[in-house]
Every structure is written in C-alpha cells, then in structure tokens.
Amino acid sequence: MESGCSKKLLDLIPQEKKWGFIENQNGISHGSSEEKKLELKLGPPGEEDELLVSFGYFSSMKSNAKHAHNKFPPPQEDHRGGAVLAASWAKNHHHQPKPPNCSQKRTAPAPVVGWPPIRSFRKNLATTSKLASESPTSLPHKVANERNPAAPETRGKGLFVKINMDGVPIGRKVDLKAYDSYEKLSTAVGELFSGLLAAQRDPSADGPKQEEEKAITGVLDGNGEYTLVYEDNEGDRMLVGDVPWHMFVSTVKRLRVLKSSELSVINLGSSKKGKRVQN
Amino acid sequence: MQKKMAYSFPDEVLEQVFSFIQSDKDRNAVSLVCKSWDEIERWCRRKVFIGNCYAVSPRMVIRRFPEVRSIKLKGKPHFADFNLVPDGWGGYVLPWIAEMAGAYPWLEEIRLKRMVVTDESLELIAKSFKNFKVLVLFSCEGFSTDGLAAIAASCKNLRELDLRESEVDDLSGHWLAHFPETCTSLVSLNISCLRSDEVSFSALERLVGRCPNLRSLRLNRAVTLDKIANILRRAPQLVDFGTGYYAAELQPDVFSNLAGAFSSCKELKSLSGFWDVVPAYLPALYSICPRLTSLNLSYATIQSPDLIKLVSHCPRLQRLLVLDYVEDSGLEELASSCKDLQELRVFPSDPFGAEPNVSLTEQGLVAVSLGCPKLRSVLYFCRRMSNAALVTIAQNRPNLTRFRLCIIEPKTPDYLTLEPLDVGFGAIVEHCKDLRRLSLSGLLTDHVFEYSGTYGKKLEMLSVAFAGDSDLGLHHVLSGCESLRKLEIRDCPFGDKALLANAAKLETMRSLWMSSCAVSFGACKLLGQKMPKLNVEVIDETEPPDSRPESCPVDKLYIYRSVAGPRFDMPPFVWTMGEAVRILH
Numbered sequence: 001m002e003s004g005c006s007k008k009l010l011d012l013i014p015q016e017k018k019w020g021f022i023e024n025q026n027g028i029s030h031g032s033s034e035e036k037k038l039e040l041k042l043g044p045p046g047e048e049d050e051l052l053v054s055f056g057y058f059s060s061m062k063s064n065a066k067h068a069h070n071k072f073p074p075p076q077e078d079h080r081g082g083a084v085l086a087a088s089w090a091k092n093h094h095h096q097p098k099p100p101n102c103s104q105k106r107t108a109p110a111p112v113v114g115w116p117p118i119r120s121f122r123k124n125l126a127t128t129s130k131l132a133s134e135s136p137t138s139l140p141h142k143v144a145n146e147r148n149p150a151a152p153e154t155r156g157k158g159l160f161v162k163i164n165m166d167g168v169p170i171g172r173k174v175d176l177k178a179y180d181s182y183e184k185l186s187t188a189v190g191e192l193f194s195g196l197l198a199a200q201r202d203p204s205a206d207g208p209k210q211e212e213e214k215a216i217t218g219v220l221d222g223n224g225e226y227t228l229v230y231e232d233n234e235g236d237r238m239l240v241g242d243v244p245w246h247m248f249v250s251t252v253k254r255l256r257v258l259k260s261s262e263l264s265v266i267n268l269g270s271s272k273k274g275k276r277v278q279n
Numbered sequence: 280m281q282k283k284m285a286y287s288f289p290d291e292v293l294e295q296v297f298s299f300i301q302s303d304k305d306r307n308a309v310s311l312v313c314k315s316w317d318e319i320e321r322w323c324r325r326k327v328f329i330g331n332c333y334a335v336s337p338r339m340v341i342r343r344f345p346e347v348r349s350i351k352l353k354g355k356p357h358f359a360d361f362n363l364v365p366d367g368w369g370g371y372v373l374p375w376i377a378e379m380a381g382a383y384p385w386l387e388e389i390r391l392k393r394m395v396v397t398d399e400s401l402e403l404i405a406k407s408f409k410n411f412k413v414l415v416l417f418s419c420e421g422f423s424t425d426g427l428a429a430i431a432a433s434c435k436n437l438r439e440l441d442l443r444e445s446e447v448d449d450l451s452g453h454w455l456a457h458f459p460e461t462c463t464s465l466v467s468l469n470i471s472c473l474r475s476d477e478v479s480f481s482a483l484e485r486l487v488g489r490c491p492n493l494r495s496l497r498l499n500r501a502v503t504l505d506k507i508a509n510i511l512r513r514a515p516q517l518v519d520f521g522t523g524y525y526a527a528e529l530q531p532d533v534f535s536n537l538a539g540a541f542s543s544c545k546e547l548k549s550l551s552g553f554w555d556v557v558p559a560y561l562p563a564l565y566s567i568c569p570r571l572t573s574l575n576l577s578y579a580t581i582q583s584p585d586l587i588k589l590v591s592h593c594p595r596l597q598r599l600l601v602l603d604y605v606e607d608s609g610l611e612e613l614a615s616s617c618k619d620l621q622e623l624r625v626f627p628s629d630p631f632g633a634e635p636n637v638s639l640t641e642q643g644l645v646a647v648s649l650g651c652p653k654l655r656s657v658l659y660f661c662r663r664m665s666n667a668a669l670v671t672i673a674q675n676r677p678n679l680t681r682f683r684l685c686i687i688e689p690k691t692p693d694y695l696t697l698e699p700l701d702v703g704f705g706a707i708v709e710h711c712k713d714l715r716r717l718s719l720s721g722l723l724t725d726h727v728f729e730y731s732g733t734y735g736k737k738l739e740m741l742s743v744a745f746a747g748d749s750d751l752g753l754h755h756v757l758s759g760c761e762s763l764r765k766l767e768i769r770d771c772p773f774g775d776k777a778l779l780a781n782a783a784k785l786e787t788m789r790s791l792w793m794s795s796c797a798v799s800f801g802a803c804k805l806l807g808q809k810m811p812k813l814n815v816e817v818i819d820e821t822e823p824p825d826s827r828p829e830s831c832p833v834d835k836l837y838i839y840r841s842v843a844g845p846r847f848d849m850p851p852f853v854w855t856m857g858e859a860v861r862i863l864h
Contacts, residue, residue: 115689
C-alpha cells in the first residue's frame with residue numbers, strides 16, 4: 001500500500017518542479033516512512049544554504065526533545081538562538097513572489113472579515129451594555145440588533161442588509177455603503193438575483209452563465225417584472241426610491257424583491273401617509 | 280451462507296447483543312467482522328451521524344440503513360460561524376427530509392447543525408413522521424416561526440424542540456399557541472434565539488405548566504425578569520433554565536418572589552441567558568448556586584466584582600462561559616473556589632477595540648490552569664500572551680483535550696520576548712497528549728506546525744489563522760497529525776506543494792478549508808481531477824477562477840471527502856473541480 005500511495009502522491013507533483021529533501025544525520029523521524037520517499041524543498045530553488053541552516057535547527061530541536069530537562073527552556077534562559085533562526089525563516093519565506101495578473105484585492109488594509117472569530121450575536125455586547133446601564137428601567141425594545149436577522153449588520157465599514165426575493169428561498173446580503181445611488185443599487189440587485197434565479201431553474205446546466213440569465217431590470221420604475229421594496233426601522237414596508245438616498249440608507253432594515261403583479265395585494269405605506277396595514 | 284454459520288448465534292441473539300453497542304465507531308467495527316454481521320447490524324442500526332451532509336447521499340444512507348430512527352447531520356463548514364462562507368453556499372436539508380419522509384416513516388429524531396432549513400422542510404417533517412420526538416436546530420437558518428407552528432401543531436409526542444443559536448425569521452410569537460392543549464410530552468424547549476418581542480407569554484406559561492417532564496427550558500430575551508418567577512413555579516423540576524433579560528428596576532417584592540421561585544427548583548443545575556443583568560438581582564440565585572454545575576454568563580455585561588461574588592457561591596461549577604469583564608482577578612477567584620471546573624470560555628466584550636478595555640491577560644488563564652485540576656476545555660480571547668505562560672499552562676494541565684486561544688490582534692508575538700509563540704504552543708501539544716482540538720493564534724512560524732505534527736497524534740481538529748511561513752508548515756500538519764479530521768486555515772502562506780504532496784491524506788479527513796491562502800487554481804483543478812473521492816470546491820464571489828491565469832491563488836477552497844460525487848445545488852460562486860475537460864458549475 002505504501003508504494004502505491006507514494007506513487008499516487010508523486011503523480012500529483014508537476015514534473016518540472018522538484019522537491020529536494022535533504023536528510024540530516026539524525027534522519028527525519030516523525031511521521032510515516034512515506035516522507036523519506038518524498039523530496040521536499042523548503043524554499044525556492046537555489047537557496048541551499050538556507051536549507052542546511054533550517055534543518056540544522058530542526059535536528060537540534062529533535063535532539064533537545066530527547067532530553068527532557070532541555071526540552072522547553074524555562075523563561076529565564078536565553079532564547080536568542082531560536083529567535084534569530086525564527087526571524088530568518090520569517091524574512092526569507094514570508095514574501096512569496098506573486099504570479100502576474102493576479103488581483104491585488106487581498107493586500108488592501110481593510111477591516112478583516114470574520115476576525116476575531118466570534119459569532120455575530122456576540123459582536124455588539126459592549127455597546128448594548130452601555131445603553132442598558134443608562135436606562136435600567138427601560139424595557140428591552142429593539143435596542144440590541146446583534147442577533148436580529150432583519151437588522152443591518154455593520155461589518156467594519158460596510159452596511160449589510162438582508163435581501164430576499166420571491167421565488168428564491170435563500171436570501172442574500174448587500175452592502176449599502178458600496179452604492180451611492182438608487183440606480184447603482186438597482187443594477188446590483190438585478191445582477192445578484194439573475195444569477196440565483198438562473199441557477200435555480202437549471203442547476204445542472206454547464207453552459208455559459210449568460211445564456212441562462214434573464215436580466216432583471218426596472219425594479220425601481222414599476223415597469224419591470226419585479227419591484228424593489230424595503231422595510232424601515234418602524235416596520236413599515238415602503239417602495240424603494242421614494243425618499244432621498246441618505247434617508248433611505250439610515251432607515252432601511254431589510255430589502256425585498258417582489259413580483260410587480262403582487263404589489264397591489266400589499267398595501268404600501270409612505271412616510272407621508274403615516275402607519276399602514278402590514279401584509 | 281447459513282451452512283457456514285451453523286455454529287454461530289441466531290440473528291435475534293446477535294441483534295440483542297448489538298443493541299448494547301451504541302457508539303458509531305463500535306457499530307462500524309461490528310459491521311466489518313463478516314458479511315452476516317454487517318447484514319444484521321445494518322438492519323438494527325437506529326442512529327446515524329453524518330458529519331458532512333455532502334459526503335454521502337440520502338439514498339445511500341437509506342439503502343444501507345433501512346430502519347433508522349435518529350439522524351444527525353452537519354452542513355456548512357465551521358468557519359461559516361464567522362461569515363467566511365457566503366450566503367447560499369449550500370447545506371440544504373430539504374432533500375434529506377424528502378427522501379426520509381418516504382423511507383423512514385418512524386423517524387423520531389432529527390438533529391441538524393449549520394444547515395439551511397426552510398419552512399417547507401419543517402412542514403414536511405411535521406407531516407411525515409407520526410412518532411416524531413426530537414428536533415434540534417443548532418446554528419441553522421432559513422426558517423420562520425411559521426415552520427415552527429407546523430411542528431408545534433402536528434407533533435403529538437414532541438419531546439425536544441431546541442433552536443439553539445439559529446437564525447429564525449420571527450414573524451410572530453403566536454406559533455407557541457399552536458401546541459395543542461393535549462401536548463404534555465415536552466422535555467426540552469430552547470427558544471433563546473428568538474427575537475420576537477411578542478412571545479405569547481400566556482401560551483408559554485400554559486405549555487410549561489402542563490408538561491410535567493420538562494427538564495430544560497431556555498427562554499428568549501422578550502421574557503422579562505418579573506415573569507421568571509411565574510414560569511419557575513410551574514416547573515420546579517427544571518434541571519436547566521435560561522432566563523430572558525435579567526434586568527429590571529430593583530423592587531423588593533419582585534426580588535423576593537424571584538428568589539423564592541429559584542429556591543423551589545431543587546434540581547436546577549444549569550443556568551444561561553442573562554442578557555442585560557442588573558447585579559442587584561444576582562443574589563436571587565444564591566440558593567441554587569451551591570448545586571450549579573453549568574453557568575453561561577457570556578452575554579452578561581456585569582463587572583468583575585459582581586462576577587466574583589456570584590462565582591464564589593458556586594463551588595460545584597464544572598462549566599463557565601463568561602465575558603472578559605471577569606478579568607484576571609475574577610479568574611483567580613474562580614481558580615480558588617471552583618475545583619471541579621472542567622470547561623472555561625472567556626469571550627471578548629469589545630472585540631474590535633484597539634486597546635484593551637479590561638484587565639484580562641494571560642495571567643487569568645494561568646491561574647485557572649493552576650487552580651483547577653480537572654480543567655479539560657478552554658476557549659480564551661485575550662490581547663497578550665507569552666511562551667512562558669503557555670508552557671506553564673501545558674505543564675500544569677496535561678489533561679487538556681480542547682485548547683482554543685484567540686489573541687485578538689493577528690500575529691501578536693510573545694509580549695515579553697517579542698518572539699513567535701511557537702515554543703508555547705509546542706509545549707501544549709507536547710504535554711497534552713490527549714489534545715483533540717486546537718486553535719492557534721499570535722505570531723507563529725512553521726515551527727509550531729512542526730511541533731503539532733510531531734506531538735499532536737490525537738489532534739482531530741486544528742484551526743489556524745495568520746500563521747506560518749511556507750508550505751512546510753502545512754506539510755508538517757498533514758503528514759504528522761495522524762488523527763486529523765478537520766483542518767481550517769485562513770490567511771496563511773500555504774500553497775500548492777504541501778497540498779498536492781499530501782493529497783491522499785485528504786481522503787482520511789472529513790474536510791479542509793483554506794481561505795486567503797496561496798493555493799493556485801491550477802492545483803485545485805489537478806486535485807479535483809486526480810482525486811475522484813474528494814470534492815474540491817473553489818468559492819469566489821467576485822469573479823470566476825478561470826477568468827484569471829491558473830497560477831493565481833483561489834479566494835476560498837473547501838475540500839471534503841465524499842462517496843456521493845459532486846453536488847448539484849451549488850450557487851453561481853462555487854465551482855467543483857471535476858474531470859479534466861470541464862469544471863462543474
């Protein structure tokens with residue numbers, strides 16, 4: 001089984017690249033014997049000196065492991081050896097050359113998505129407590145929005161709002177801060193759901209995407225097959241486009257793409273008319 | 280075949296013997312003994328656990344195990360909890376329910392984690408399984424209170440309804456009223472994730488009052504403090520209770536009513552909830568504190584002195600979840616008062632603040648490691664750490680089985696020496712020989728992976744972020760960690776070499792997640808072509824991976840073993856690497 005395994009492994013390594021695994025005098029004792037058949041190089045070809053130094057460090061760590069009292073030096077002892085090598089590792093292997101034509105999007109210093117690794121409902125606890133301590137007698141209305149799936153979620157600088165569409169079971173999220181006008185939002189929404197609808201209609205299609213997509217347009221002007229509505233902070237359902245953009249952004253809680261034919265069934269309220277009957 | 284088996288036990292006897300074997304691993308071993316054992320075993324297997332819903336198809340499960348009564352399914356990868364898996368990726372339970380509706384009419388239990396559950400699925404469950412008893416939806420989404428109403432109305436023998444940490448479209452609190460007056464079977468009800476301000480409280484009270492076997496009840500935030508006493512008096516047999524908001528203006532009669540209600544719950548061992556706590560009401564709990572084994576205060580924004588007072592009343596505490604308001608001083612108190620402590624989780628109160636807002640450092644964890652001999656499981660968020668502290672913790676607590684440390688700022692070095700934290704984490708994997716789960720953070724080089732591969736022989740799940748220098752790091756883990764089942768990596772400079780060289784290893788694991796790493800599209804395609812038993816999914820929400828050169832790294836990669844082949848429910852931003860000719864999409 002072993003020889004079959006390693007044969008399979010080596011098959012996957014492109015012919016022109018070679019791993020050079022230099023065995024030191026102690027041999028590599030951890031893991032299975034398959035590694036001995038593997039040839040591994042630590043850095044790009046040509047950096048032979050680095051390899052010896054690194055492996056030297058590795059073997060000295062291994063021999064340290066055998067002497068219990070030497071294993072992990074207590075804090076008072078000098079770590080300088082380890083620190084120097086660690087630094088050289090970091091220096092030499094940190095920056096991989098980037099292949100040409102790759103998007104640079106990941107080098108931008110944006111707030112890190114998904115870090116620190118906590119669930120959404122743990123994100124705003126400090127601010128919630130401030131509000132609670134200021135008014136301990138107030139009943140807990142919609143003060144905390146950290147777990148409200150309908151409330152906008154601010155991840156770093158974005159303003160993410162949930163958007164659902166009739167006929168599509170799973171909602172998506174859009175970042176309203178990415179747009180500065182109703183037009184841009186409408187285009188983005190159209191593109192977002194065209195793809196989803198197409199995938200739903202024929203999930204095993206493997207032709208080019210464009211043929212299957214039917215563009216979703218006219219969500220704002222009442223002429224298209226679909227219309228964009230939203231729910232504001234008072235729970236009212238409104239037509240998108242009625243109020244100035246910045247007012248919309250500050251009051252929107254969630255979006256919905258409805259079939260225009262369904263609009264008459266639902267009574268929409270506008271800020272001028274006051275409270276409405278919610279569907 | 281029967282001639283050969285003349286000397287063995289009759290099937291019925293073997294079935295009876297097998298019925299004492301409950302663990303999946305043992306059951307699987309039994310089925311490997313011989314063909315007849317396999318045959319007998321598959322007909323009497325009642326419980327199935329499927330760790331990845333895409334590893335196998337519903338039909339395959341049904342074909343092999345025709346008489347299942349209880350199923351547990353997991354969907355999205357763990358990093359979905361932190362918004363790294365885009366909405367719409369997958370994990371739909373409906374196809375499973377649809378198949379099981381026909382094949383398992385006597386299905387009693389469905390437990391789901393990180394799956395998309397629609398109202399349609401819930402309605403189908405309600406209609407299809409006449410003896411349905413247990414529904415657990417852990418971190419699920421996609422359904423509303425309408426679906427819950429269907430479950431409540433139809434499931435005559437419902438024992439457990441647990442919605443922990445799920446995202447529910449809260450349309451109305453009236454779904455609770457759909458439990459018929461004849462429903463008295465509830466043992467566990469967890470609605471803590473619901474946001475509705477209008478939970479039908481009277482319906483809830485009546486439901487609680489008529490279920491004499493109710494052992495676990497977790498309310499949601501809409502239930503105010505003054506209502507707790509009424510609920511508790513109707514269910515003094517509760518073992519586990521989750522409050523709603525625990526805040527109100529201090530009134531002596533409300534307080535004494537509450538304290539009296541708690542003290543009448545002689546079996547109460549576990550408390551949770553506590554959104555917005557008014558510390559003055561905490562002493563109402565003192566009568567039950569001596570019996571408490573589990574306390575979840577991880578939403579309670581109370582300060583260290585109040586936490587210390589409470590914790591010092593709980594000598595039997597085994598499990599504590601708390602915010603970092605507990606501070607080092609609170610943890611030192613915990614270490615001296617709670618000698619039975621097995622699990623500690625400390626969450627950040629201000630995760631995005633640049634500066635520490637509380638005095639919680641590595642010292643608190645060191646104190647607990649020293650004072651609590653039974654400590655096995657740790658989840659700790661802090662802002663500084665040292666190798667010395669980690670070495671001390673490792674030497675104090677070699678019995679750790681789960682160690683998850685999150686130093687909030689990525690790549691933070693040892694604050695005393697400014698070195699990487701390799702040696703510290705190395706001590707953890709070396710000393711804690713039964714370590715099954717490890718999360719790394721801070722400044723880390725390839726060395727920490729070398730130690731993990733060398734010593735982490737029992738390691739089953741490893742989470743890595745912003746660590747390592749080269750492919751060698753990944754290679755150490757994949758080649759050394761023999762028990763590895765789940766590996767999740769983000770923002771590490773790991774590329775093609777280690778992945779391709781250890782391709783066979785991936786078939787022995789449940790899954791591998793890599794995002795913002797350096798694995799090229801070409802390598803993903805190669806892996807997908809050469810390894811038919813792996814599903815290699817490339818996830819990219821901005822543009823298709825083939826619109827760039829093959830050498831470009833993919834944004835997100837999710838690889839999992841599967842006997843079901845590639846799935847067909849993928850959204851437009853997920854591509855499965857398939858045969859050499861085309862990419863399945």
